[in-house]
Amino acid sequence: RARRRKPEPELDWEEAVVSTQSTGVKARGFHLRTHFKTSREVAQAIKGMHLRKAQKYLKDVVAKKQIIPMRRFMGGVGRHAQAKAFNTSGSLGAWPKKSATIVLDLLKNAESNAEVKGLEVDSLVVEYIQVNRAPQMRRRTYRAHGRINPFMCSPCHIEMILTETESIVAKEDDDAPKKKSKKKEARARARLGAE
Numbered sequence: 001r002a003r004r005r006k007p008e009p010e011l012d013w014e015e016a017v018v019s020t021q022s023t024g025v026k027a028r029g030f031h032l033r034t035h036f037k038t039s040r041e042v043a044q045a046i047k048g049m050h051l052r053k054a055q056k057y058l059k060d061v062v063a064k065k066q067i068i069p070m071r072r073f074m075g076g077v078g079r080h081a082q083a084k085a086f087n088t089s090g091s092l093g094a095w096p097k098k099s100a101t102i103v104l105d106l107l108k109n110a111e112s113n114a115e116v117k118g119l120e121v122d123s124l125v126v127e128y129i130q131v132n133r134a135p136q137m138r139r140r141t142y143r144a145h146g147r148i149n150p151f152m153c154s155p156c157h158i159e160m161i162l163t164e165t166e167s168i169v170a171k172e173d174d175d176a177p178k179k180k181s182k183k184k185e186a187r188a189r190a191r192l193g194a195e
Contacts, residue, residue, distance in 0.1 A: 027110035036156040037073035038096035067093035
């Protein structure tokens with residue numbers, strides 16, 4: 001019998017690992033017992049954030065002080081006033097506590113990896129984060145008239161790469177006057193001429 005070849009690894013992860021070999025750190029979790037859909041929304045919410053900001057945000061989500069906007073998997077999700085801060089359709093959001101704590105643990109792992117590698121922890125940014133579906137796990141639930149239905153769970157794999165960036169520089173206050181449109185300049189001249 002011919003042996004089946006393993007499928008090629010996903011290029012996104014491989015390219016990201018190669019490009020961040022010296023200035024980045026990885027953290028991965030497999031077969032995590034938390035819902036794939038909520039984990040995906042949590043990951044999208046922290047993508048591009050600085051490490052400290054992401055950690056504070058997820059701690060606030062666990063404490064229900066901030067919300068995770070639900071953008072893709074939003075069937076049956078409720079509307080909440082906190083979600084108005086995000087550009088979501090219908091102010092849909094949730095506080096997925098389990099997914100947030102698992103992603104927090106992965107961020108903590110990435111932070112300790114950075115310390116071992118000798119990187120500046122305060123300048124780390126979540127450059128790459130991906131959530132994939134893991135194989136479903138099976139249980140059973142008992143129904144009327146002696147029947148049995150499947151009771152499946154949807155675990156996930158999460159992988160992230162944090163990279164070191166230059167420190168954030170405050171924007172300078174320019175004393176140069178702002179550009180005005182020709183229409184506004186004409187109105188201003190008209191006002192001055194009328195006075």
